[in-house]
Amino acid sequence: MTDPKSDSKISALIPPDLSRFVREDIRRMKGYVPGEQPQGVPILKLNTNENPYGPSPRVLEAICAAADPERLRKYPDPMGNSFREAAAKVYGVKPGNILCGNGSDDILTILTRTFVPQGGTIASPYPSYLLYETLAELQGATFRRFSYAGNGWELPQGWEGSRPNLAYIANPNSPSGTFFRPQAMADFAMMLRRPVVFDEAYADFAPENAIGLVRDQNSFPAPIVVSRTLSKSYSLAGIRFGFAIADEAVINEMAKVKDSYNCDAVSIAAATAAISDQDYFHSVRNKILATREASVPRLQQLGFSVIASHANFLWVDHLTSDPTTLYQGLRAANILVRLMNYPGWRSGLRITIGTDAEMDRLFDTLAGLV
Numbered sequence: 001m002t003d004p005k006s007d008s009k010i011s012a013l014i015p016p017d018l019s020r021f022v023r024e025d026i027r028r029m030k031g032y033v034p035g036e037q038p039q040g041v042p043i044l045k046l047n048t049n050e051n052p053y054g055p056s057p058r059v060l061e062a063i064c065a066a067a068d069p070e071r072l073r074k075y076p077d078p079m080g081n082s083f084r085e086a087a088a089k090v091y092g093v094k095p096g097n098i099l100c101g102n103g104s105d106d107i108l109t110i111l112t113r114t115f116v117p118q119g120g121t122i123a124s125p126y127p128s129y130l131l132y133e134t135l136a137e138l139q140g141a142t143f144r145r146f147s148y149a150g151n152g153w154e155l156p157q158g159w160e161g162s163r164p165n166l167a168y169i170a171n172p173n174s175p176s177g178t179f180f181r182p183q184a185m186a187d188f189a190m191m192l193r194r195p196v197v198f199d200e201a202y203a204d205f206a207p208e209n210a211i212g213l214v215r216d217q218n219s220f221p222a223p224i225v226v227s228r229t230l231s232k233s234y235s236l237a238g239i240r241f242g243f244a245i246a247d248e249a250v251i252n253e254m255a256k257v258k259d260s261y262n263c264d265a266v267s268i269a270a271a272t273a274a275i276s277d278q279d280y281f282h283s284v285r286n287k288i289l290a291t292r293e294a295s296v297p298r299l300q301q302l303g304f305s306v307i308a309s310h311a312n313f314l315w316v317d318h319l320t321s322d323p324t325t326l327y328q329g330l331r332a333a334n335i336l337v338r339l340m341n342y343p344g345w346r347s348g349l350r351i352t353i354g355t356d357a358e359m360d361r362l363f364d365t366l367a368g369l370v
């Protein structure tokens with residue numbers, strides 16, 4: 001029962017003036033706004049690039065096995081070594097080249113804290129993944145944008161002499177889905193001579209990646225780090241698991257920065273099972289690639305301009321209809337896509353590739369809206 005005396009004491013307290021306590025830069029910042037995640041609503045979700053197929057059946061077995069009182073009672077392996085060993089075999093590196101993260105956002109936070117001092121600089125092309133800017137704000141660092149504008153989706157020019165503490169290159173990029181070949185990435189790293197992170201959240205849907213550059217780290221003047229996630233190609237967005245691949249010395253520095261137990265026992269077990277089932281991974285990936293390629297002409301027939309994508313989404317703009325109106329029309333039909341507005345750019349729609357049936361439903365609805 002509530003004690004009426006203590007209750008009145010609580011209501012008499014004046015809410016604290018947070019300006020006296022909370023860091024001023026934190027109070028000023030807006031904070032990263034993640035994509036919408038409606039809960040418990042039957043909606044076709046094509047807004048945050050989740051995989052339309054479930055994870056490998058081996059993942060469910062591993063989660064059930066991990067849900068054991070004796071295992072849950074104890075702390076997990078701080079480094080997630082079972083995952084590191086399984087992933088090292090898949091990528092042709094050593095377990096020591098891999099660091100596990102609570103989603104790849106955790107890896108990006110760890111990288112920022114490892115390389116960027118307060119007052120330092122993070123640089124990235126624009127438009128790209130907006131979290132990089134938030135990470136710079138949290139670190140009290142300056143964020144420098146190199147705009148894609150004017151040269152299509154080629155790597156922006158003008159980085160010479162910029163000397164950032166860290167450069168983030170999302171490759172494939174979001175929202176565009178565009179992609180640079182390893183030679184372009186190598187040339188960029190050579191020119192910049194500063195640490196570069198290739199954020200490869202979508203690389204499993206692209207023909208090549210930067211892992212070879214990490215293997216060849218000794219040829220580069222500064223660290224190269226690849227960041228990966230199991231949220232997209234391995235259908236595990238709900239589990240939260242990402243990882244970095246880098247030279248062992250870089251991984252050792254990053255390990256000092258991470259939370260001691262940044263991945264839990266269930267997620268380590270699930271991620272290890274997922275990465276070990278490469279047959280399942282390839283079959284799902286191939287289905288998504290086929291649906292992506294089949295979707296492009298259908299969107300074009302509906303009057304959309306579509307950028308060639310190397311990811312599991314398409315970035316589209318309609319030649320006559322307003323993207324906000326289309327977004328709202330789809331929403332009214334219980335289809336959620338991502339309306340993205342980058343200041344200085346025309347807004348557009350980013351559409352996650354769903355199953356063939358889901359894409360049919362999208363196209364039928366769009367046909368009634370354009």
Ligand SMILES: Cc1ncc(COP(=O)(O)O)c(C=O)c1O
Nearest residue numbers: 103104105129170201229231242
């Ligand atoms: C470019 C990019 N990097 C990283 C992430 C983070 O993925 P997660 O934290 O789910 O691993 C996303 C998520 O959408 C992304 O688009």
